[in-house]
Amino acid sequence: MLFKGRTVIAFIMLAMFASSLLTLTIVSPSLITSAKGGAVETSAAGIKQAASGLTEKDLQKIATTYGLVENKYLSKVDHDKLIDGAINGMLSALGDPFTVYMDQKEAAQFDESITSSFQGIGAEVSVENGKVVVVSPIKGSPAEKAGLHAHDVIVSVNGEKLDGLTVNQAVSKIRGPKGTQAKLTILRDGVGDPIEVIVVRADIDVETVYAEMLADGIGKIEIRQFSANTAKRFAEELKGLEAKGMKGLIIDVRNDPGGLLNVVVDIVEPFVPKGKPIVQVEDRNGRREPTESSGGTKHYPVVVLVNKGSASASEILAGAFKEAVGSKLVGETTYGKGTVQVTFEKEMGDGSNIKMTVYKWLTPNGNWIHKKGIEPDIAVEQPEYFKVAPLGKKSTLKPDTTSDDVKNLQIMLKGLGLPVDRTDGYYSAKTADAVRTFQSTNGLPVSGEVDADTAAKLEQAIVARIKDPASDLQLKAAVQELQRELGVR
Structure with a gap:
């Protein structure tokens, strides 16, 4: 199936998965509405045709296995659990962390999460080789404040191990009511011992756009997620900065795990010359369809800030600015999420849902960044303390x-x-x-040893240092690049 231009944009979205998972998703393949008002009808015929690939022998083999388990297994089995397990097994055989099955409860949580605010830790996760891996903590979220990093492996939550769980099962253990604690045990590259991180769950802020005017006529807009209202808020903040005499713009998508693709297009399009592609979508047969700009009107220089936690829709924005606008990217190589998923709730027919990888997305120049990410034009690492792990507080650290x-x-x-x-x-x-x-200047008992109180004070102090814009080497580099482009001395 090949979709035309704007038609694709209307239904591809990064769907919020409970408290964590964001993936580029087509939510309603049977009702696709164009961003410009047109519509394309599809049917489940392709799905039924795929099902016909099962021979009578295949079906008999599956039925025999079910019958043996139901009648011979030592313990009584739950019918729904067996069926769900069979579907999960089939999808897990694909080896794709973004193709998942949702039972009725998980599907309801999925629908709620993509249409309203949610409570949780505020991090995107995926399952890779049976391990729950952090894709990105959302900027400003409890996960980021607690010190979670992209590529951290979450081993357990409140003592419950996550190994071998589906992403939905893991997410259901990670998410929870506002104010409750998620005690995470994580593994991090370069750190030998497991790290314990306590995250206090909260409402994840629906406000996704933050703007400010810096020196020399440089504006800065930070996008934390691409939600339904983000493009409108971006346009409002952009207009406000322009009214203040902005000469150049920094767009910050660091630790932004993604959002709605049509929102990305709406944000980028005013900067992309008419006729140039913003993003391309490719199906299993290699057929590509670009979404082209109807004409950009913004001509001032733009620099985009990215890091390892910039994923999926953030990478679409970064790729579009880099290749279609000619903007510089500053920071670190992005995460590398270049696939598109379709949800099949209607086809399942019982309230459950399957989210399956069906397409890949490519940059304007046709580059597929999956598992590679997008390299910055100006590579800048943050100071080492930006990535420091929280201190364990079970015992006092001594000389x-x-x-x-x-x-x-x-x-x-x-x-x-x-x-x-x-x-x-x-x-x-x-x-x-x-x-x-440190203890003397912070009113602590001066012992030269680090107990729980000193550890907590140290962590508070380092978080404050990280939040200080003067410590942000990547932001400094972005400002310097814009100053160069603007001829500021």
Whole structure:
């Protein structure tokens, strides 16, 4: 099936999955409405035809297996659990973390999550090789504030292991009511020991656009998710900055896990020359359909800030600005999510749903960034303390010991401007002196050892340092690039 231009845009979206999962999704394949008012009708005929690929022998084999389990297995089995398990097994055989089955409860949560605000930790996750992996913590979310990073592996939640669960099962354990705690055990590249992170669940802010005017006529708009109202809010904030005499713009999509594709197009289109593609969609037969700009009117320079947590729709924005507008990307290589999913709730017929990868999306120049991401034009790493792990608080850190916690302590102390002689995890005398200095200036008992109170104060201090714009090396580089383009000296 090949869809034309704007028709594609209307129904491809990054769907919010409970408290976590965002994937590029076509929500209603049987009713596709164009962004310009047209409509295309499709049917489930293709699905029925696919089902005919099962021979009588195949069906008999499945029925025999079900009968053996139902009649011979040691314990009594639940019919629905068996059927759901069979469907999950079939989809998991595809090896695609973004193709999943949702039972009735999970499907209802899915529908709720893509149409309204939700409560949870505010992070996108996927399942890769049986492991629950963080794609990105949403900027400003409890997950980000607690120190979760892209590519962290979540081992357990409140003591319940997640290995082997489907993404929906994992998400149901991660999400929860506002104010409750999710105690996560995570594994992080470069850190030997598991890390414990406590995240207090909250309402995930429906406000997704934040704007400010910086020096030299440089405006900055931060997009945290691409939700239904984001394009409108972006246009409002952009107009406000232009009214203040903005000469150049920074768009910040760092740690933005995505959102609605039509919203991305609406945001980017005013900057893309008429006739140039904004994004392309390709089906299983290699047939591509571009969505072309109807004509951009914005001609001032734009720089886009990206990092490892910029995923899917954020990458569509970054790719469009890089290739169709000629803007510079500043920061880190993006996550690398280049597939499109379709939901089949109507076809399932009982309130359950299947979300299946059916298309891939490509940049204006036809590049598929899946599992590769988009490289920045100006690569800038944040200071080491931006990625430091929270300190474990089960035991007091003392001199003459070695651990990952001590290494993280030293990185924090160094980030706060306190003199340390090493960051290799050995608790030296110089490290103890730095701890005493910190304790003295923060009204803590001066012991040179790090107990739970000192650890908490250190973490608060380093979070405040991270939030200080003066610490943001990537933002500084973006400003410098715009100053160069504007001829500011």
